Amino acid sequence: xxxxxxxxxxxxxxxxxxxxxxxxxxxxxxxxxxxxxxxxxxxxxxxxxxxxxxxxxxxxxxxxxxxxxxxxxxxxxxxxxxxxxxxxxxxxxxxxxxxxxxxxxxxxxxxxxxxxxxxxxxxxxxxxxxxxxxxxxxxxxxxxxxxxxxxxxxxxxxxxxxxxxxxxxxxxxxxxxxxxxxxxxxxxxxxxxxxxxxxxxxxxxxxxxxxxxxxxxxxxxxxxxxxxxxxxxxxxxxxxxxxxxxxxxxxxxxxxxxxxxxxxxxxxxxxxxxxxxxxxxxxxxxxxxxxxxxxx
Numbered sequence: 001x002x003x004x005x006x007x008x009x010x011x012x013x014x015x016x017x018x019x020x021x022x023x024x025x026x027x028x029x030x031x032x033x034x035x036x037x038x039x040x041x042x043x044x045x046x047x048x049x050x051x052x053x054x055x056x057x058x059x060x061x062x063x064x065x066x067x068x069x070x071x072x073x074x075x076x077x078x079x080x081x082x083x084x085x086x087x088x089x090x091x092x093x094x095x096x097x098x099x100x101x102x103x104x105x106x107x108x109x110x111x112x113x114x115x116x117x118x119x120x121x122x123x124x125x126x127x128x129x130x131x132x133x134x135x136x137x138x139x140x141x142x143x144x145x146x147x148x149x150x151x152x153x154x155x156x157x158x159x160x161x162x163x164x165x166x167x168x169x170x171x172x173x174x175x176x177x178x179x180x181x182x183x184x185x186x187x188x189x190x191x192x193x194x195x196x197x198x199x200x201x202x203x204x205x206x207x208x209x210x211x212x213x214x215x216x217x218x219x220x221x222x223x224x225x226x227x228x229x230x231x232x233x234x235x236x237x238x239x240x241x242x243x244x245x246x247x248x249x250x251x252x253x254x255x256x257x258x259x260x261x262x263x264x265x266x267x268x269x270x271x272x273x274x275x276x277x278x279x280x281x282x283x284x285x286x287x288x289x290x291x292x293x294x295x296x
Contacts, residue, residue, distance in 0.1 A: 029079035029142040032135060033068050034128055036148035037088035040064070043149070043172035043179050047196055048203035050175075055264065060202040061086075061102050067198070068170075069107070072145055075168070075192075082141055084108045085131055087124045091239050129156035136165035145170055146188070149180035157187045168192065172199060219270055221283040227266050228287025236295060245296045251289055262288060 041059060042052040049057040065084055072081065086102055086109065093112045095103060103110035111131070113123035128148070133156065135141045144160055146153065147170045157167045169188040171180045173195045185191055236244045247254065254262065266284050267273055274280050 029076065030082050030140060031072055031076045031079045031143040031145065032082040032141045033072055033084045033145045034132060034147065035065075035068070035084065035086050036124060036128065036146075036150065036153075037061075037086055038124065039148045039150065039179075040172065043174065044199045044203050046175045047173055048200050049205040053260075056206055058204045058206060060204070061098070062105055064199075064202040065102075065105065065108060067202070068145070068147065071170075071192075075145075076143055079143060081107060082135070085128075086110045087113065087127055089113045089122065089124060091243065125150060125152040125156070128153060129159060132156045132165075132167070133159035133163070136160040136163035139164075141165055143168060147171070149184065151181035151183050154181070154183050154187050157184065161187075161189075166190075170194065218277060218280060219272060221280060224266065224270070224274070224280045224283040225287035225290075227269050228262070228284040228289075229291035230269070231262060231265050232288045232291035232295075236292075241296075244292060248292060248296060251293075252285070254285065254288075259285075 041054050044059065044064075045054065045057050046052050051057065065086070069081060069084065084107055088099055088110065090096055090099060090112045091114070093114055095110070095112065099110055099112070102108060111124075111127045113127055128146075132144055132146075136144070136159070142165060144165055144167045146157070146167055149171055157169075160167050166189040167187075169180065169184060169191040171191065171193045173193050174180075180191075232244070247258065262284065263274060263281065274284065
Protein backbone atom coordinates (compact mmCIF):
# COMPACT_ATOMS: atom_id res chain seq x y z
CA UNK A 1 0.00 0.00 0.00
CA UNK A 2 1.49 3.31 -1.08
CA UNK A 3 1.33 6.68 0.62
CA UNK A 4 -1.55 7.85 -1.56
CA UNK A 5 -3.73 4.88 -0.58
CA UNK A 6 -2.98 5.48 3.09
CA UNK A 7 -3.87 9.15 2.75
CA UNK A 8 -7.20 8.30 1.06
CA UNK A 9 -8.11 5.80 3.79
CA UNK A 10 -7.27 8.32 6.49
CA UNK A 11 -9.42 10.90 4.75
CA UNK A 12 -12.37 8.49 4.55
CA UNK A 13 -11.94 7.62 8.24
CA UNK A 14 -11.83 11.28 9.20
CA UNK A 15 -14.96 11.96 7.16
CA UNK A 16 -16.84 9.17 8.94
CA UNK A 17 -15.75 10.56 12.31
CA UNK A 18 -16.90 14.06 11.33
CA UNK A 19 -20.32 12.71 10.33
CA UNK A 20 -20.64 10.72 13.52
CA UNK A 21 -19.73 13.69 15.70
CA UNK A 22 -22.15 15.90 13.81
CA UNK A 23 -24.92 13.36 14.38
CA UNK A 24 -24.11 13.10 18.08
CA UNK A 25 -24.16 16.88 18.38
CA UNK A 26 -27.69 16.96 16.96
CA UNK A 27 -28.95 14.31 19.41
CA UNK A 28 -30.34 15.93 22.59
CA UNK A 29 -29.08 14.70 25.94
CA UNK A 30 -31.61 12.82 28.02
CA UNK A 31 -31.83 12.30 31.78
CA UNK A 32 -34.00 10.21 34.08
CA UNK A 33 -34.70 10.33 37.82
CA UNK A 34 -34.67 7.12 39.86
CA UNK A 35 -36.35 7.40 43.27
CA UNK A 36 -36.07 4.78 46.01
CA UNK A 37 -39.39 5.62 47.70
CA UNK A 38 -38.52 3.66 50.84
CA UNK A 39 -35.46 5.85 51.34
CA UNK A 40 -37.43 9.04 50.69
CA UNK A 41 -40.23 8.15 53.11
CA UNK A 42 -37.81 7.14 55.86
CA UNK A 43 -35.36 10.02 55.53
CA UNK A 44 -37.86 12.82 54.82
CA UNK A 45 -40.25 11.53 57.49
CA UNK A 46 -37.49 11.42 60.09
CA UNK A 47 -36.19 14.87 59.10
CA UNK A 48 -39.54 16.68 59.05
CA UNK A 49 -41.92 14.63 61.21
CA UNK A 50 -39.42 12.93 63.49
CA UNK A 51 -40.44 9.40 62.50
CA UNK A 52 -39.81 6.84 59.77
CA UNK A 53 -43.26 5.28 60.26
CA UNK A 54 -45.31 6.00 57.11
CA UNK A 55 -48.55 5.77 59.09
CA UNK A 56 -47.53 8.83 61.12
CA UNK A 57 -47.24 11.32 58.27
CA UNK A 58 -48.44 12.10 54.75
CA UNK A 59 -46.02 12.59 51.86
CA UNK A 60 -47.06 14.81 48.95
CA UNK A 61 -45.43 12.55 46.36
CA UNK A 62 -46.75 14.56 43.41
CA UNK A 63 -45.33 17.80 44.76
CA UNK A 64 -42.01 16.17 45.63
CA UNK A 65 -41.70 14.59 42.18
CA UNK A 66 -42.36 17.98 40.57
CA UNK A 67 -39.62 19.47 42.77
CA UNK A 68 -37.20 16.74 41.67
CA UNK A 69 -38.08 17.40 38.02
CA UNK A 70 -37.53 21.16 38.47
CA UNK A 71 -34.16 20.51 40.13
CA UNK A 72 -33.09 18.23 37.28
CA UNK A 73 -34.23 20.82 34.74
CA UNK A 74 -31.90 23.34 36.37
CA UNK A 75 -28.92 20.97 36.63
CA UNK A 76 -29.32 19.35 33.20
CA UNK A 77 -30.25 22.55 31.39
CA UNK A 78 -29.57 21.21 27.88
CA UNK A 79 -31.19 17.84 28.49
CA UNK A 80 -34.74 16.52 28.26
CA UNK A 81 -36.45 14.34 30.86
CA UNK A 82 -37.12 10.75 29.83
CA UNK A 83 -39.22 9.98 32.91
CA UNK A 84 -39.21 9.58 36.70
CA UNK A 85 -38.95 6.02 38.02
CA UNK A 86 -40.58 5.55 41.44
CA UNK A 87 -39.53 2.33 43.21
CA UNK A 88 -41.57 1.10 46.16
CA UNK A 89 -42.67 -2.11 47.87
CA UNK A 90 -46.15 -3.63 47.98
CA UNK A 91 -47.58 -6.88 49.21
CA UNK A 92 -47.72 -9.34 46.29
CA UNK A 93 -46.66 -6.37 44.14
CA UNK A 94 -50.23 -5.05 44.05
CA UNK A 95 -50.44 -1.24 43.89
CA UNK A 96 -51.89 0.54 46.92
CA UNK A 97 -54.27 3.45 46.24
CA UNK A 98 -51.40 5.86 46.91
CA UNK A 99 -49.06 4.04 44.52
CA UNK A 100 -51.77 3.94 41.87
CA UNK A 101 -52.22 7.71 42.13
CA UNK A 102 -48.46 8.18 41.67
CA UNK A 103 -48.45 5.81 38.68
CA UNK A 104 -51.08 7.99 36.99
CA UNK A 105 -48.87 11.09 37.13
CA UNK A 106 -47.39 12.19 33.78
CA UNK A 107 -43.81 11.12 33.08
CA UNK A 108 -43.79 8.79 36.11
CA UNK A 109 -43.27 5.02 36.06
CA UNK A 110 -43.98 3.10 39.29
CA UNK A 111 -41.95 -0.08 39.74
CA UNK A 112 -42.84 -2.37 42.64
CA UNK A 113 -40.76 -4.79 44.64
CA UNK A 114 -42.30 -7.06 47.23
CA UNK A 115 -43.12 -6.20 50.84
CA UNK A 116 -42.52 -9.01 53.31
CA UNK A 117 -44.21 -9.74 56.63
CA UNK A 118 -41.80 -7.37 58.39
CA UNK A 119 -42.76 -4.50 56.03
CA UNK A 120 -39.31 -4.69 54.45
CA UNK A 121 -38.86 -4.00 50.74
CA UNK A 122 -37.45 -6.85 48.68
CA UNK A 123 -36.26 -6.65 45.09
CA UNK A 124 -36.25 -2.85 44.77
CA UNK A 125 -32.48 -2.52 44.38
CA UNK A 126 -32.44 -5.12 41.60
CA UNK A 127 -35.19 -3.22 39.76
CA UNK A 128 -33.16 0.00 39.97
CA UNK A 129 -30.06 -1.75 38.67
CA UNK A 130 -31.96 -3.38 35.82
CA UNK A 131 -33.48 -0.09 34.64
CA UNK A 132 -30.30 1.94 35.07
CA UNK A 133 -28.18 -0.59 33.22
CA UNK A 134 -30.70 -1.12 30.41
CA UNK A 135 -31.23 2.59 29.74
CA UNK A 136 -27.50 3.30 29.82
CA UNK A 137 -26.70 0.32 27.57
CA UNK A 138 -29.20 1.48 24.95
CA UNK A 139 -27.97 5.09 25.19
CA UNK A 140 -31.46 6.16 26.25
CA UNK A 141 -30.01 8.43 28.96
CA UNK A 142 -26.82 10.39 29.37
CA UNK A 143 -27.40 11.33 33.02
CA UNK A 144 -29.19 9.59 35.89
CA UNK A 145 -30.28 11.28 39.12
CA UNK A 146 -30.49 8.56 41.78
CA UNK A 147 -32.40 9.37 44.97
CA UNK A 148 -31.36 6.75 47.51
CA UNK A 149 -28.71 5.70 49.96
CA UNK A 150 -28.40 1.90 50.08
CA UNK A 151 -24.93 0.43 49.53
CA UNK A 152 -26.55 -2.26 47.36
CA UNK A 153 -27.06 0.45 44.72
CA UNK A 154 -23.29 0.62 44.08
CA UNK A 155 -23.53 -2.16 41.50
CA UNK A 156 -26.32 -0.25 39.70
CA UNK A 157 -24.13 2.84 39.53
CA UNK A 158 -21.15 0.86 38.22
CA UNK A 159 -23.29 -0.84 35.58
CA UNK A 160 -24.65 2.47 34.25
CA UNK A 161 -21.26 4.15 34.27
CA UNK A 162 -19.82 1.20 32.37
CA UNK A 163 -22.02 2.18 29.43
CA UNK A 164 -21.05 5.85 29.58
CA UNK A 165 -23.88 7.34 31.64
CA UNK A 166 -23.14 9.78 34.44
CA UNK A 167 -24.85 9.03 37.76
CA UNK A 168 -25.67 11.79 40.23
CA UNK A 169 -26.65 10.82 43.78
CA UNK A 170 -29.37 12.85 45.48
CA UNK A 171 -30.15 12.49 49.14
CA UNK A 172 -32.20 13.91 51.99
CA UNK A 173 -30.50 15.72 54.85
CA UNK A 174 -29.93 13.32 57.71
CA UNK A 175 -31.61 14.11 61.01
CA UNK A 176 -28.63 12.48 62.70
CA UNK A 177 -25.53 10.72 61.39
CA UNK A 178 -25.50 9.76 57.70
CA UNK A 179 -28.27 8.10 55.70
CA UNK A 180 -26.29 7.28 52.55
CA UNK A 181 -23.58 4.64 52.27
CA UNK A 182 -20.04 5.98 51.90
CA UNK A 183 -19.30 3.42 49.17
CA UNK A 184 -22.20 4.83 47.16
CA UNK A 185 -21.00 8.40 47.60
CA UNK A 186 -17.52 7.42 46.43
CA UNK A 187 -18.83 5.77 43.28
CA UNK A 188 -21.16 8.43 41.83
CA UNK A 189 -20.16 11.35 39.60
CA UNK A 190 -21.72 14.02 41.84
CA UNK A 191 -23.94 14.30 44.91
CA UNK A 192 -26.56 16.70 46.23
CA UNK A 193 -28.49 16.83 49.52
CA UNK A 194 -31.98 18.28 49.95
CA UNK A 195 -32.32 20.10 53.28
CA UNK A 196 -35.17 20.58 55.73
CA UNK A 197 -36.53 23.68 53.98
CA UNK A 198 -36.75 21.76 50.71
CA UNK A 199 -38.53 18.75 52.27
CA UNK A 200 -40.85 20.48 54.75
CA UNK A 201 -43.63 21.44 52.26
CA UNK A 202 -44.08 17.81 51.22
CA UNK A 203 -44.32 16.10 54.63
CA UNK A 204 -47.27 16.58 56.99
CA UNK A 205 -47.49 14.95 60.39
CA UNK A 206 -50.81 13.16 60.93
CA UNK A 207 -52.74 14.11 64.06
CA UNK A 208 -52.55 11.64 66.93
CA UNK A 209 -55.69 9.53 67.09
CA UNK A 210 -57.90 10.28 70.06
CA UNK A 211 -60.83 8.27 71.33
CA UNK A 212 -64.01 9.82 72.73
CA UNK A 213 -64.82 6.86 74.97
CA UNK A 214 -61.59 6.76 76.97
CA UNK A 215 -63.56 7.30 80.17
CA UNK A 216 -65.55 4.11 79.67
CA UNK A 217 -64.46 0.73 81.07
CA UNK A 218 -61.89 -1.04 78.85
CA UNK A 219 -63.08 -3.88 76.60
CA UNK A 220 -62.94 -7.42 77.96
CA UNK A 221 -60.07 -9.74 77.17
CA UNK A 222 -62.45 -11.93 75.19
CA UNK A 223 -63.56 -8.98 73.05
CA UNK A 224 -59.93 -8.06 72.33
CA UNK A 225 -59.01 -11.69 71.63
CA UNK A 226 -61.88 -11.85 69.12
CA UNK A 227 -60.62 -8.70 67.39
CA UNK A 228 -57.14 -10.26 67.12
CA UNK A 229 -58.65 -13.30 65.38
CA UNK A 230 -60.66 -11.08 63.01
CA UNK A 231 -57.55 -9.13 62.04
CA UNK A 232 -55.63 -12.36 61.38
CA UNK A 233 -58.45 -13.58 59.11
CA UNK A 234 -58.53 -10.28 57.21
CA UNK A 235 -54.75 -10.22 56.80
CA UNK A 236 -54.69 -13.75 55.38
CA UNK A 237 -56.99 -12.49 52.61
CA UNK A 238 -55.11 -9.20 52.13
CA UNK A 239 -51.48 -10.19 52.62
CA UNK A 240 -51.59 -13.77 51.42
CA UNK A 241 -51.59 -17.14 53.17
CA UNK A 242 -47.88 -17.74 52.56
CA UNK A 243 -46.91 -14.43 54.14
CA UNK A 244 -49.01 -15.02 57.22
CA UNK A 245 -47.96 -18.65 57.61
CA UNK A 246 -44.36 -17.41 57.56
CA UNK A 247 -44.97 -15.72 60.91
CA UNK A 248 -45.66 -18.98 62.75
CA UNK A 249 -42.03 -20.08 63.32
CA UNK A 250 -41.51 -16.94 65.39
CA UNK A 251 -44.45 -17.59 67.72
CA UNK A 252 -45.12 -16.18 70.32
CA UNK A 253 -43.18 -13.14 69.12
CA UNK A 254 -44.37 -10.94 66.24
CA UNK A 255 -41.92 -8.83 64.23
CA UNK A 256 -42.00 -5.24 65.48
CA UNK A 257 -43.72 -3.68 62.41
CA UNK A 258 -46.35 -6.44 62.30
CA UNK A 259 -47.04 -6.09 66.03
CA UNK A 260 -47.46 -2.34 65.55
CA UNK A 261 -49.84 -2.87 62.62
CA UNK A 262 -51.87 -5.28 64.76
CA UNK A 263 -52.12 -2.79 67.62
CA UNK A 264 -53.13 0.14 65.39
CA UNK A 265 -55.78 -1.88 63.57
CA UNK A 266 -57.20 -3.26 66.84
CA UNK A 267 -57.43 0.23 68.29
CA UNK A 268 -59.23 1.41 65.18
CA UNK A 269 -61.77 -1.39 65.37
CA UNK A 270 -62.29 -0.99 69.12
CA UNK A 271 -62.23 2.83 69.02
CA UNK A 272 -60.15 2.48 72.11
CA UNK A 273 -56.47 2.84 72.93
CA UNK A 274 -54.73 -0.30 74.19
CA UNK A 275 -51.55 1.55 75.16
CA UNK A 276 -50.76 0.86 78.79
CA UNK A 277 -53.03 -2.23 78.85
CA UNK A 278 -50.48 -5.04 78.78
CA UNK A 279 -53.05 -7.73 79.57
CA UNK A 280 -55.30 -6.66 76.71
CA UNK A 281 -52.41 -6.50 74.29
CA UNK A 282 -51.48 -10.07 75.23
CA UNK A 283 -55.10 -11.07 74.61
CA UNK A 284 -54.94 -9.39 71.21
CA UNK A 285 -51.84 -11.39 70.24
CA UNK A 286 -53.37 -14.59 71.63
CA UNK A 287 -56.42 -14.20 69.41
CA UNK A 288 -54.21 -13.41 66.45
CA UNK A 289 -52.01 -16.48 66.96
CA UNK A 290 -54.92 -18.80 67.71
CA UNK A 291 -56.55 -17.98 64.40
CA UNK A 292 -53.30 -18.47 62.46
CA UNK A 293 -52.71 -21.83 64.12
CA UNK A 294 -56.25 -22.92 63.32
CA UNK A 295 -55.68 -22.10 59.64
CA UNK A 296 -52.18 -23.51 59.19
